[in-house]
Amino acid sequence: MSAPISNVRPPFDQPLIDIVDYALNYKIESPLAYETARYCLLDTLGCGLQALDFPACTKLLGPLVPGLTMHHGARVPGTSYRLDPVQAAFNIGTMIRWLDYNDTWLAAEWGHPSDNLGAILAVADWLALNSEGNGTKLTIRDVLTAMIKAHEIQGCIALENSFNKVGLDHVLLVKVASTAVVSQMLGLTRDQTLNAVSLAFVDGQSLRTYRHAPNTGSRKSWAAGDATSRAVRLALIAQTGEMGYPSVLSAKTWGFYDVSFRGQTFKFQRPYGSYVMENVLFKISFPAEFHSQTAVEAAVTLHRELADRNLTAADIARVTIRTHEACIRIIDKQGPLSNPADRDHCIQYMVAVPLIFGRLTAEDYDDAIALDPIWGPRIDHLRATIHCVEDPQFTADYHDPTKRSIANALAVELTDGTFLPEIVVEYPIGHRLRRTDGIPLLLEKFKTNLDRRFSPEVRDRILEASLNQESLEATPVDQYVSLYVV
Numbered sequence: 001m002s003a004p005i006s007n008v009r010p011p012f013d014q015p016l017i018d019i020v021d022y023a024l025n026y027k028i029e030s031p032l033a034y035e036t037a038r039y040c041l042l043d044t045l046g047c048g049l050q051a052l053d054f055p056a057c058t059k060l061l062g063p064l065v066p067g068l069t070m071h072h073g074a075r076v077p078g079t080s081y082r083l084d085p086v087q088a089a090f091n092i093g094t095m096i097r098w099l100d101y102n103d104t105w106l107a108a109e110w111g112h113p114s115d116n117l118g119a120i121l122a123v124a125d126w127l128a129l130n131s132e133g134n135g136t137k138l139t140i141r142d143v144l145t146a147m148i149k150a151h152e153i154q155g156c157i158a159l160e161n162s163f164n165k166v167g168l169d170h171v172l173l174v175k176v177a178s179t180a181v182v183s184q185m186l187g188l189t190r191d192q193t194l195n196a197v198s199l200a201f202v203d204g205q206s207l208r209t210y211r212h213a214p215n216t217g218s219r220k221s222w223a224a225g226d227a228t229s230r231a232v233r234l235a236l237i238a239q240t241g242e243m244g245y246p247s248v249l250s251a252k253t254w255g256f257y258d259v260s261f262r263g264q265t266f267k268f269q270r271p272y273g274s275y276v277m278e279n280v281l282f283k284i285s286f287p288a289e290f291h292s293q294t295a296v297e298a299a300v301t302l303h304r305e306l307a308d309r310n311l312t313a314a315d316i317a318r319v320t321i322r323t324h325e326a327c328i329r330i331i332d333k334q335g336p337l338s339n340p341a342d343r344d345h346c347i348q349y350m351v352a353v354p355l356i357f358g359r360l361t362a363e364d365y366d367d368a369i370a371l372d373p374i375w376g377p378r379i380d381h382l383r384a385t386i387h388c389v390e391d392p393q394f395t396a397d398y399h400d401p402t403k404r405s406i407a408n409a410l411a412v413e414l415t416d417g418t419f420l421p422e423i424v425v426e427y428p429i430g431h432r433l434r435r436t437d438g439i440p441l442l443l444e445k446f447k448t449n450l451d452r453r454f455s456p457e458v459r460d461r462i463l464e465a466s467l468n469q470e471s472l473e474a475t476p477v478d479q480y481v482s483l484y485v486v
Contacts, residue, residue: 005252012194013249015266016201019153020193022272023180028148033274035469037144040103040151042466043282043442044114045484046449047102048095049078050362053452056340057098060222061091074126077484078453085126089178089232093118094225099362100344103430104281104290105151106398106406109158110326111170113280116150118228119178121481123185123235128478138185140480141473146181148277153177155276159401160267164329168260169206171227176200178231188239195244199234201256202248213333216342269401279404282430284441287362291327292350294425295408299354301423302412306355313356313378315414319386321347322409322422324394332388340365348383351410355382397426406431443467453486 028034051057061076063069064087073082076091083091093115096102103114120143128138154177163172179200183193206227210219238244249256249266257265286296306312321327333346343349343365353369354360356378363369370376397405409424429438446466450459462483466472472480 010247010250012198012244012246015157015249015268016194016197016246018272019176019180019197020183020190022153023149023184024190024193026149026272028145028274030274030278033148033277034141034144034473036277036280037147037151038466038469038472039282039439039442040114040147040277040280041117041140041144042446044096044102044117045077046446047097047099048092049449049453049484050101051095051098052078054098054362056218057095057221060094060225063087072126072129074122074129075481075485077121077481078486080486083122085122086229086232086236088122088126089119090222090225090229091118092122092225093174093228094222097224098221099287100221100289101283101287101362104283105155105158105276106281106290106326106404107155107159108162108399109164109170109173110290110330111154111158111173112224113151113154113174113177113276114147115171115174115224116154116178116181116228117147118225119182119231120146120150120185121477122228123182123232124477125481127185128476128481138477139473140475140477142185143477144473146185148274149184149272150177150181151276151280152272152274153180155280156268156270156272157266159269161264163261164208166260166262167207169208169211169223171223172205174224175203175227175231175234178228179234182232182235183238186235186239188235191244192238192241194246195242196235196238198244198246198248199238199242200231202245203230203234205260210341211330211345213335213342216345217339218341220341220345279432281406281428281432282438282442283428284430284438284445285428286350286360287344288350288360289331289345289347290428291324291331291406292347292408293428293430294406295321295323295327295347295351295410296354296360297428298408298410298423298425299351300358300360302410302420303355303358305420305423307358311414313352313382315416316355316382316385316412317415317417318413319351319355319382320411320413321351321386321388322391322394322411322424323347323388324398324407325390326395326398327408328388328390334384337370340367340370343370346383347388348386349379351386352379352382404431458483 074088154173407426
């Protein structure tokens, strides 16, 4: 006869305690982290502004109930919406993730830590607009601090724990990180914050179904928005005094480890600090899934090589991509591609387009290009010649914490049997080791995205407010967000 299960309420699981104590108490001392966070803020907002050019994104934005607005609601950059913080988080989170162009973190789990800005900016603006006379006016430095901590929570858990291998989507970590930092911003107590983070793990978690063949679809573009809005909702629920679940991770049979993580416990490579923000990867050159960034860069180089030889992509017989294991697992895909979300997670498509055109833009995933009667068949024919093979050294360097490379090498065989020199790119231009090259291009990307939505006068006001670290950090949140209202 088995012993009865104890009904003594346990202490909170240690991973929850570590997240909460870091979110509430850790003081960020790194100037590099704050500098990188400012670039991250600008780039992430710019990505959201670019997404507003796409009706598939904008149809999801606005209030949950049409016509509903809030006098002191959080603003959605690039729009006139004023929304409750839960729906504002969904809007902002969806915008910034829509084009797969914001920052990236690659480890045992992949993800995009700036997705957390959906929750952070919505709550910060809402609090700032409703803080008259109570001395809680937030500044952009508060936003940057929350970004650094959200990056760190998401990224440090991701270093050693693969959620994708158990079929769960990385937006689980967005929800957990956003819940923790938003709880701090809202002024929750330690007990309330523990309750909130436990609620984030109790939730059913998103499956990766929508990121992989044969079901790849547009939910992958709003999944992070959904996660950030849920985080805000859970923090607000916990603020009312709603209870939490201390052994949500470790409870036998019913806890997260047993139900959703195949009985494994979380492993940690390092304590929480500011490592992730300092080492985050920016997507600067191409709106493409990050494991393909160096392959796309190599393809653009090969396009120029073909032109120099008076050749075109039609002269290619075979392309071999030497790559890392994660790339093969996520984006190595043959056969029909049914929508833009399918195409931007297919390395063959993302290499074929620059080999033909010498470019890869967000518009290149649309039906206007992919189903064009001339160019569509040429893209499909070329991608059928593109094959991936794993290089074990590339895989090892991908996981090496001193390198974190995302290497790809392209070898082209021509129809006449000759080979072009293999092009190897180990680090994309958004990598920490290429920051000197990357930051000027990141700022140009930001300016280009501002020009999509604003007049030159408004663009210049935003740039003046954004480009100086000290003055931007001191700017009240509501004052800065107001620059983006249309």
